[in-house]
Amino acid sequence: MPVRILRLLLVLGALLVLPTVPAAAHDELVSTTPADRATVDVPPGELQLVFSQPVLAVGTQVVVEDPDGNLIGTGEPQVAGDQVVVPLPDALPPGEYRVRWRVTSGDGHPVTGDLRFAATAGTTAVAAPPVAPAPVTAAPAPSDMKVPAPGVAASTAAAEPASDSAAVRTVEGAASASAAKTVDAVTSGPSWQLLAVVGGCALVAVLAVAVLAAGSRTPERVAARADRRPPRTEG
Structure with a gap:
């Protein structure tokens, strides 16, 4: 009996001690x-x-x-x-x-x-360094803007049609000069061409006369002429 009581006391003591071990480890x-x-x-x-x-x-x-x-x-x-x-x-x-x-x-x-x-005392926040504002470029005032005078604008507008007319006249003059050169090139050909034309005409005329002359000497026409001659008388 005493042994059983002793064992029970040992178990109870162990149960009481074990929960304190992990706490000591915190x-x-x-x-x-x-x-x-x-x-x-x-x-x-x-x-x-x-x-x-x-x-x-x-x-x-x-x-x-x-x-x-x-x-x-x-x-x-x-x-x-x-x-x-x-x-x-x-x-x-x-x-x-x-x-x-x-x-x-x-x-x-x-x-x-x-x-x-x-x-004892308080503290304050450290102020951030000031940031310089970005430079702002002002827009030009209306007085600074250059506006052409009415007379200058009108002369500029008038000069544009005048320049266009001058360009048209230049093109027309160039076309006329080109046509004149073409006519001169045709009419002012070399003199041998004119001679060839005249010689050709003369040759055609000579050939026509020769053909006519040859046609007048055919045998039929020669016999007809002989028949029309008067008979010769013996004296």
Whole structure:
């Protein structure tokens, strides 16, 4: 009987001790910048949390409240090993700030906590450098625009038809000169051509006379002439 009771006590003791072992393995917050309950001259540009072991980026959250209890916008927490860095805005008022954080330890269990710090003076946002405006080119005034006088416009309009008429006369003169050259070329041929024409006409005339003369000497006409001669008388 005593042995059974002893075994039961050992089992109960083990059950009570085992749940505390994983809790001891959770990550713990080692230090912060600014430190908890510290007073600084001005609010820092970032918060830094350092833990006992590397933490996971999944599930990491950091919330900051200003002296009036309003949430201020922070940058995305940056996790690097056992450190978590949170950027803060440039312009922050003086007073006490509260930081609530939540991280995921290496074994996957969430760990939460909070801290406070105070700032004696506030900060202001850094003004951006002024941007020089782009140069603007002014449109020309109506007085700067050159408008031709009415007389100049009329003379220009009249000069255009005159130039067209001159061009037409030039083309017609060139055509007349070309036609005259063609006629002169035909009428002023070489003299041997005229001689050839006259010689040809003379040759035709001579041939016509010869044909007529030959026709008058045929045998029938010679016999007819002999019959018409008077008979010769013997004396």
